[in-house]
Amino acid sequence: MSEIDKAKKLFGKWFGGGKAEEAAPPPPQAAPAEADESASEDSGDHAQTASALTADGDECVTPAQGTALQGTSSPDPAATQASAVEPIPADGAAPETGRGRGWFQRLKQGLTRSSNALTENLTGLLRKRRLDEDTLQDLEDVLIQADLGVETAMRITEALAESRYDKEISPDEVREVLAREVEQVLAPVARPLAIDGGRKPHVILVVGVNGSGKTTTIGKLAARYRDEGRRVVLGAGDTFRAAAIEQLKVWGERTGAEVVARDQGADASGLAYDALARARQADADVLILDTAGRLQNKANLMAELEKIVRVLRKQDETAPHDVLLVLDATTGQNAMQQVEVFRQVCGVTGLAMTKLDGTARGGILVAIAAKHQLPVHFIGVGEGVDDLQPFAADEFARAIAGRTA
Amino acid sequence: MFESLQDRLSGILDKLTGRGALSQDDVAAALREVRRALLEADVALPVVREFTEKVRERAVGADVVKSVTPGQMVVKIVHDTLVETLGSESAAIDLNAPPPVPIMMVGLQGSGKTTTTAKIAKRLSERQKRRVLMASLDTRRPAAQEQLKVLGEQAGIDTLPIVAGQTPVQIANRALQAARFGGHDVVLLDTAGRQFVDEALMSEMAEIADAAKPHETLLVADALTGQDAVNLAQSFDARLALSGIVLTRMDGDARGGAALSMRAVTGKPIKLVGTGEGMDALEEFHPERVAGRILGMGDIVSLVERASETIDQEKAEAIAAKMRKGAFDLDDLAEQLQQMGRIGGMSGVLGMIPGIGKMKKQIEAANLDDSLIKRQTAIISSMTRTERRKPELIKASRKKRIAAGSGTRVEEVNRLLKMHRQMADMMKQLGGKKGMKGLGALMGKGGMPGPDQLGGLSPQDLKGLPGMGGGGGGGLPPGLPPGLGNPGSFPGLPGLPKGGKKK
Ligand SMILES: Nc1nc2c(ncn2[C@@H]2O[C@H](COP(=O)(O)OP(=O)(O)OP(=O)(O)O)[C@@H](O)[C@H]2O)c(=O)[nH]1
Ligand SMILES: Nc1nc2c(ncn2[C@@H]2O[C@H](COP(=O)(O)OP(=O)(O)OP(=O)(O)O)[C@@H](O)[C@H]2O)c(=O)[nH]1
Ligand SMILES: [Mg+2]
Ligand SMILES: [Mg+2]
Numbered sequence: 019m020s021e022i023d024k025a026k027k028l029f030g031k032w033f034g035g036g037k038a039e040e041a042a043p044p045p046p047q048a049a050p051a052e053a054d055e056s057a058s059e060d061s062g063d064h065a066q067t068a069s070a071l072t073a074d075g076d077e078c079v080t081p082a083q084g085t086a087l088q089g090t091s092s093p094d095p096a097a098t099q100a101s102a103v104e105p106i107p108a109d110g111a112a113p114e115t116g117r118g119r120g121w122f123q124r125l126k127q128g129l130t131r132s133s134n135a136l137t138e139n140l141t142g143l144l145r146k147r148r149l150d151e152d153t154l155q156d157l158e159d160v161l162i163q164a165d166l167g168v169e170t171a172m173r174i175t176e177a178l179a180e181s182r183y184d185k186e187i188s189p190d191e192v193r194e195v196l197a198r199e200v201e202q203v204l205a206p207v208a209r210p211l212a213i214d215g216g217r218k219p220h221v222i223l224v225v226g227v228n229g230s231g232k233t234t235t236i237g238k239l240a241a242r243y244r245d246e247g248r249r250v251v252l253g254a255g256d257t258f259r260a261a262a263i264e265q266l267k268v269w270g271e272r273t274g275a276e277v278v279a280r281d282q283g284a285d286a287s288g289l290a291y292d293a294l295a296r297a298r299q300a301d302a303d304v305l306i307l308d309t310a311g312r313l314q315n316k317a318n319l320m321a322e323l324e325k326i327v328r329v330l331r332k333q334d335e336t337a338p339h340d341v342l343l344v345l346d347a348t349t350g351q352n353a354m355q356q357v358e359v360f361r362q363v364c365g366v367t368g369l370a371m372t373k374l375d376g377t378a379r380g381g382i383l384v385a386i387a388a389k390h391q392l393p394v395h396f397i398g399v400g401e402g403v404d405d406l407q408p409f410a411a412d413e414f415a416r417a418i419a420g421r422t423a
Numbered sequence: 424m425f426e427s428l429q430d431r432l433s434g435i436l437d438k439l440t441g442r443g444a445l446s447q448d449d450v451a452a453a454l455r456e457v458r459r460a461l462l463e464a465d466v467a468l469p470v471v472r473e474f475t476e477k478v479r480e481r482a483v484g485a486d487v488v489k490s491v492t493p494g495q496m497v498v499k500i501v502h503d504t505l506v507e508t509l510g511s512e513s514a515a516i517d518l519n520a521p522p523p524v525p526i527m528m529v530g531l532q533g534s535g536k537t538t539t540t541a542k543i544a545k546r547l548s549e550r551q552k553r554r555v556l557m558a559s560l561d562t563r564r565p566a567a568q569e570q571l572k573v574l575g576e577q578a579g580i581d582t583l584p585i586v587a588g589q590t591p592v593q594i595a596n597r598a599l600q601a602a603r604f605g606g607h608d609v610v611l612l613d614t615a616g617r618q619f620v621d622e623a624l625m626s627e628m629a630e631i632a633d634a635a636k637p638h639e640t641l642l643v644a645d646a647l648t649g650q651d652a653v654n655l656a657q658s659f660d661a662r663l664a665l666s667g668i669v670l671t672r673m674d675g676d677a678r679g680g681a682a683l684s685m686r687a688v689t690g691k692p693i694k695l696v697g698t699g700e701g702m703d704a705l706e707e708f709h710p711e712r713v714a715g716r717i718l719g720m721g722d723i724v725s726l727v728e729r730a731s732e733t734i735d736q737e738k739a740e741a742i743a744a745k746m747r748k749g750a751f752d753l754d755d756l757a758e759q760l761q762q763m764g765r766i767g768g769m770s771g772v773l774g775m776i777p778g779i780g781k782m783k784k785q786i787e788a789a790n791l792d793d794s795l796i797k798r799q800t801a802i803i804s805s806m807t808r809t810e811r812r813k814p815e816l817i818k819a820s821r822k823k824r825i826a827a828g829s830g831t832r833v834e835e836v837n838r839l840l841k842m843h844r845q846m847a848d849m850m851k852q853l854g855g856k857k858g859m860k861g862l863g864a865l866m867g868k869g870g871m872p873g874p875d876q877l878g879g880l881s882p883q884d885l886k887g888l889p890g891m892g893g894g895g896g897g898g899l900p901p902g903l904p905p906g907l908g909n910p911g912s913f914p915g916l917p918g919l920p921k922g923g924k925k926k
Contacts, residue, residue: 159468165649168462227647228672228700229533237565259700260577261570268565282573313675348531350465350649352677373532376618378651401532401563 149182149192157196164381164418165350170388174199193419201415203384208411209393211340211368213243219251219297219305221330221337225323225360226344228311231372231398233262235344236306237269238398238406244273248303253293254279255286255326256310266308272403276300286310286322287329294333307338314359323364341366342395347373347380357386372398375405379418445493450482453497464678464717467653470687478504502714509683509710514667514692516543518553520638523602523610527637529628529659532616535671535697536643537567540613541574542697542705543669548580553608558583558598560591560631561615571613578702581605591615591627595635612637619658632663639666641694646672648681656685665689671697674704682713751847753811757803760796801829802839814840 154175161171178199187195213220222239224232236252243250252275256262263279270277278293290307297305309326312319330337343366345353360366371380374397383394394409454475461471482500518524526543528536537559544555557575559582561567568585575582583598595612602610612635617624632640642656642665659665668685673696682693693708803811805828810817817825817840826833 162462163468163650165651168459227675229535229645231533259570260573261566264566264569265564313672315676316674346533346645346647348645348649348651348655349647350677350680351463352465352647352675355676373618376531376620376651377654378649382649 149179149185149187153192154179157192160196160420161200161381161418164379166381166418167351167354167385170381170385173388174203174384197412197415197419200384200418201411203388204394204411204415207387207391207394208409209368209395210408211342211393211395213248213304214339215303217303217336217339219294219302220339221294221297221334222304222306222340222342223309223326223330223338223364224306224342224344225309225364225366226311227313227346227349227356230311230344230346230349231370232256232311232344233265233269233308234401235342235370235372235396235398235406236266236308237273238403239306239396240269240273240275241403242406243304244275249300250275251293251297251300251302251305252277253290253297253305253307255289255293255307257282257284257286257289258310262308262310275306276302287325290326291329291333294330294337298333314356314363320359320363323360327364340368343369343392345369345371345380345383347371348376348378349380349382351382353382354386354389357390357392361390361392366392368393368395370394370396370398371409374417375399380414381418383414384418445482445485445496447483449493450479450497453482453494454479457497457501460718461680461683464680464719465647465649465652465684466680466717467650467684467688469653470684473687474504474508474683477508498718502718505683505714505717506710509686509713510692510708511710514694516547516639516641516694517666518547518551518609518638522608523556523599524608524639525599525610525612525635525637526639526641527612527614527632527635527663528641528643529614529663529665530616530643531618531645531655532564534616534643534645535669536616537561537570537574537613538700539641539643539669539671539695539697539705540571540611541578541580542702543695544575544580544609544611545578545702546705547609548578554581554606555609555611556581556583556598556602556605556607557611557613558594558601559585559613560594561613562589562591562594563615567615574702581607591631592634595631599635610635619655619662625658625662629662637666640664641667641669642685642691643669643671644681644685646670646679646681646696647675647677648684650684652681652684653688656689656691660689660691665691667692667694669693669695669697670708673706674698678719679713679716683717751843753803753806753814753843756843756846757800757811760800760803798829798831798835799839802826802831802836805829814843 157178158171158175161174162168166174174196178195182195211222224236226232233256240250240252250273252266252270254263254266254277256266257280260282263282267277267279269275276296278289278296280289280292286309293305293307307326307330309323310319312323314320327338327341341364343357343360345356349356357366357369369383369386369392371383371394374380386392387394397407397409397414399405399407457478458471458475461474462468466474478497478501481504482497485496485500516526528540530536540557544557547553548555557571557580559568559571561571572582572585574580583594583601586594586597589597591614598610598612601607612631614628614631615624617628619625640663642659644652644655648655656665656668668689668691670679670682670693673679685691686693696706696708698704698706802825805825806817810821810825817836822833822836826836829836
């Protein structure tokens with residue numbers, strides 16, 4: 019964890035911003051963010067939450083609230099999974115039907131089309147024969163340019179050096195070996211999101227920073243689950259951004275999923291409550307809740323997420339069953355912080371990475387996988403309804419290593 | 424991971440005391456750290472290479488100014504080069520063309536184009552009294568046009584009526600026509616997000632530009648962007664000849680290296696930065712701020728400057744000598760408190776520490792203000808001379824008197840005494856071991872109390888002891904009067920000589 023993060027967590031603990039890992043006794047001035055949102059510095063952003071925390075939130079207060087609160091920061095994914103009757107593998111195992119072109123195909127095209135630095139670098143490597151310091155440095159650079167970060171890049175090249183240093187190695191082999199090193203880190207996190215058929219509904223809460231691709235990913239997921247014959251309800255929990263509700267409604271129409279919405283400016287947790295009530299009533303299999311984008315360093319907005327989780331638990335104390343954090347592949351090192359803070363605040367259980375149809379490689383995922391071992395469920399490879407694929411460690415690793423053949 | 428560059432360089436370069444100029448080797452060692460710092464801040468590798476080369480040329484042979492360590496010298500060169508590369512003069516949106524002046528917004532999906540379009544429109548309309556029309560050319564993303572319409576209503580800006588079925592080029596033409604009829608001064612064209620490897624969409628974008636002939640073409644890019652920033656900026660620039668860049672989400676906690684990457688490869692100015700979702704969250708670009716942020720140094724440069732102006736060197740050296748002998752009394756503590764007050768007090772110091780700046784508000788909210796420094800100084804000055812020299816004399820009745828005299832409470836007096844005791848103990852220990860160097864190490868690599876060092880403290884400690892205290896063993900105190908921090912390697916503090924050696 020970075021120093022900044024540590025400090026932030028600490029300050030979060032002391033001053034009530036953000037969620038601490040352990041429940042430290044709050045100092046007197048740490049007013050619960052919930053009660054105090056109007057006083058926060060982000061009055062321009064999501065400002066309505068302050069005034070909107072009224073009837074809806076309150077009408078559903080139950081004695082269980084206290085305990086629900088405690089669980090908020092760490093819903094136990096193991097527990098949720100343990101009670102799963104027969105998890106139906108929604109992806110991964112699902113055969114790749116004729117949907118769109120494969121990501122790998124696109125990727126190849128993308129790489130040939132773009133004057134990608136990675137490929138250039140690797141072309142440079144073609145001439146080298148011995149795995150020496152220079153080659154290792156070049157490999158490290160390849161990884162750095164894929165956004166793995168210096169530390170992770172160094173660790174991986176060191177591992178490579180251990181086994182192969184000063185050995186004759188063909189250029190093809192170098193890339194293969196590099197890809198394999200990366201794959202080793204990623205393989206354990208390539209896990210499908212399993213919908214628990216026993217739950218009515220299985221609740222998926224979707225979170226992330228602004229513009230990362232949450233709403234689009236929800237649309238794609240809805241299509242997928244509808245194709246599997248499930249009844250899907252979408253909750254338009256982004257009550258803040260202009261036309262966010264309309265955007266989700268379009269996805270609802272496209273996919274035949276019912277959308278539960280309120281007006282823009284309504285309380286997001288109230289909407290979450292409504293959506294879950296509706297999904298239960300409609301005997302839906304899956305409820306996917308959209309949320310407004312939020313940067314993880316905004317304590318008041320993060321507190322709003324906590325509240326959504328809390329309110330969901332008033333109806334179903336096991337909800338949300340999955341908390342999907344959507345990361346943008348173009349994001350650099352900050353994605354690590356996103357994972358750390360969102361995980362702490364709302365118990366992220368899995369990741370999706372979008373926008374891998376560009377030249378960004380999303381290599382920070384390797385650092386994230388090494389540190390957090392959070393499952394990576396999906397990747398987004400375009401804006402269309404079919405442009406969602408299960409995360410495959412080998413393909414991802416090859417793309418990072420620039421091994422496109 | 425996020426050590427400040429200063430922290431790193433001090434480890435490497437502080438060995439090189441007392442030399443006149445930076446040698447090739449010194450600089451090479453330093454540049455390895457510079458490289459790493461930049462990469463961790465998401466500056467793209469090719470830009471890092473070029474940048475470190477530039478720094479190398481300037482640093483080798485550079486004279487190390489007296490009273491500044493080689494580390495500080497390099498940091499200064501890096502910082503100045505960074506500011507220069509980012510563009511020292513600010514570039515405003517240029518409206519110097521016959522109306523309606525077309526401005527086109529482009530960028531990757533989700534980078535913030537639509538929001539920024541509305542922000543700029545509002546700004547031009549409010550600050551420059553221009554009549555602005557906005558049009559969304561995004562016919563692909565669900566509800567994209569609706570989004571701009573809603574923003575227009577919110578911000579009180581005209582938007583082009585939505586007509587279903589038109590192509591982006593058709594909409595652009597209609598917008599320009601409507602603006603001419605409507606007497607608008609500026610037409611803002613929001614376009615759909617696109618990947619630059621998507622040839623179909625890139626040529627669509629070029630067609631729009633051909634039709635609209637924008638006077639400004641702004642690339643809207645996310646401050647969180649990683650290494651891909653160079654490809655991104657280059658590809659858009661190659662296709663459109665950008666006139667500038669807007670960097671969004673600067674309200675996040677990313678280091679923002681993308682700013683340097685994009686500026687360096689395109690030479691195009693960063694015209695504005697987005698700092699929130701609200702319609703007013705748009706600011707001018709300040710290269711010094713971004714430079715500090717990229718280097719993870721907060722506003723360390725100005726701290727260095729202020730500190731070197733205000734710390735009384737002689738007194739600081741005298742205290743250092745006492746520390747080594749383990750004879751650090753309450754007078755010395757008072758002196759440290761005063762020096763700290765002079766460089767801006769607790770919040771001033773904390774605000775300049777990387778990663779803490781943003782928490783300033785919370786710190787203030789917690790009453791960690793400078794009145795604490797004043798109160799502690801008051802406590803000490805209510806003691807007699809003997810008491811200050813021999814704090815162990817201070818028992819219950821004396822404490823009461825001191826509390827009454829300083830207008831504080833006995834608990835506060837206790838806290839201060841405890842703090843002093845802990846500090847003195849630690850100094851004695853260290854004096855016996857590695858001398859002052861060890862003290863520095865204990866207090867944080869760079870002497871700046873890194874947020875790391877805050878770790879061992881409870882809020883109570885922090886509250887009671889501005890900048891000092893430190894619960895036993897938990898690492899020394901945040902906001903420690905810098906003179907105590909890490910003698911010698913604290914940026915710019917000529918104050919305490921390291922390890923007793925004179926520079
Ligand atoms: N190329 C590409 N674009 C994507 C992908 N996923 C989402 N997008 C686009 O990214 C942009 C933002 O997506 P949204 O789904 O609106 O993102 P969001 O996280 O809901 O955004 P906010 O709600 O505003 O925080 C849209 O233009 C999407 O079409 C992807 O995998 N590839
Ligand atoms: N925190 C923060 N959020 C921003 C900023 N600028 C835009 N956003 C948010 O980022 C998300 C995406 O913004 P849009 O304006 O829809 O982005 P876009 O580039 O038009 O997206 P597409 O049209 O889908 O490509 C929204 O949630 C905005 O509210 C900013 O400076 N700071
Ligand atoms: Mg959304
Ligand atoms: Mg848009």
